[in-house]
Amino acid sequence: MALSAYRLALSLAGAAICSTLGASHSAQAATCIGNCGHNFGTADGVIVPAPGSFGEYDWVSTQGGLDGAAGIAGYDTSATNGSELLSDIFFAAVGQIVSFNFNYVTSDGSQFADYGFAQLINTTTSEVYELFNARTVPDGAIIPGRDLPPVVATLSPAVVSINPGAPTWSPLGDSSGDCYGPGCGYTGWVASTFTVPTEGSYQLRFGAANWLDAAYDSGLAFSGLLLDGATIGDGSSFENPLLPQEIGPNGEFQFEFTATPNQTVFVDPYITTGYDFEVQSGQLILSAIFPELGDANGYDVFSLTDLVNPLGTGIMGGSLFSFGSGVSGFALRGIDPSLALDPANVGAFVTGLTFDISGPTTIQLTQTPVTEFSAAVPETSTWAMMILGLGLMGATLRRRSAVRAVAVA
Structure with missing residues (x-):
């Protein structure tokens, strides 16, 4: 790719x-x-x-x-x-x-x-x-x-x-x-x-x-x-997503790349019923767009520190969800496991994120899955550059897709 x-x-x-x-x-x-x-x-x-x-x-x-x-x-x-x-x-x-x-x-x-x-x-x-x-x-x-x-x-x-x-x-x-x-x-x-x-x-x-x-x-x-x-791609499109370089200790897939303003990067993870997104490098997430999968109930978004009181509920795919002045991370819940999307479908779950940056910026972002099962995974490696973690924890219902990270000035 x-x-x-x-x-x-x-x-x-x-x-x-x-x-x-x-x-x-x-x-x-x-x-x-x-x-x-x-x-x-x-x-x-x-x-x-x-x-x-x-x-x-x-x-x-x-x-x-x-x-x-x-x-x-x-x-x-x-x-x-x-x-x-x-x-x-x-x-x-x-x-x-x-x-x-x-x-x-x-x-x-x-x-x-x-x-x-x-x-x-x-x-x-x-x-x-x-x-x-x-x-x-x-x-x-x-x-x-x-x-x-x-x-x-x-x-x-x-x-x-x-x-x-x-x-x-x-x-x-x-x-x-x-x-x-x-x-x-x-x-x-x-x-x-x-x-x-x-x-x-x-x-x-x-x-x-x-x-x-x-x-x-x-x-x-x-x-x-x-x-x-x-x-095995360059992250330039749904057809050419970046594949993970390693599996981390919590089951997250790890990626390395450099984002620039207004750049779209596609990566190819396995997904489950939810994700925790967290920026490790200090930048803030300004907004998110989640995919349209036909789920009539939409998605729920929470603070990482408060999974009881949602920031938003019933957020429909394709609509822009704003975090106001920005957040360092958030929790997404409500991905319907009954959809059981094909793991080989690289466009199964595309998420767009915008970041509060003004120029080319190395962003360290982890995306940790929420799953119903767990499995042993290899030890993590030490990375010299940016890490994007996208999770794989053993599960019988797995969906694989491209996640889109968009850096916007």
């Missing part, structure tokens, strides 16, 4: 970190090193719109890349420059499936064995899963990449040869439409699926690198980043 909201601590010398995946994206939750971008579903030379995701895809290119970027540990002795993109961190349970599509494009050839890859990184254990790789070679299969780490994802097709010829694709810059020698071309879209083996916090890493020299560029397009069918 496009992205520079949390910042991953990277020690790449001289690395330029740039926001990526389209300037119109409102959430910034990925890190780009080098040259990254976003295509909004239009054909671009040999790259046709991606499967699903309205044809949109993200990309990295060695054109304009940085020295030392997109290395594969132990396999990058002759890599020169490149670009890489790290997704937002997300929590995944054992057995969940990470899936996406990719397309490798190269104008190089002969002995200049440029490559592209995707890795899944367990940010807790630092274990790296090589999901796929592709490599420029003068003949034979280009996927999996020759003399690169074995891949662990299931690929469809499993083995791919190059569609030969000088590829035209704008991210290649001056190399678009050029070809050094045998091996130039593109793979076409390839599907990748991988079953998560260990519960934890994960991050996807995509990269493309030049080999032996920095001439005749290559790149990687990728799309449809999904976890069990839910988009």
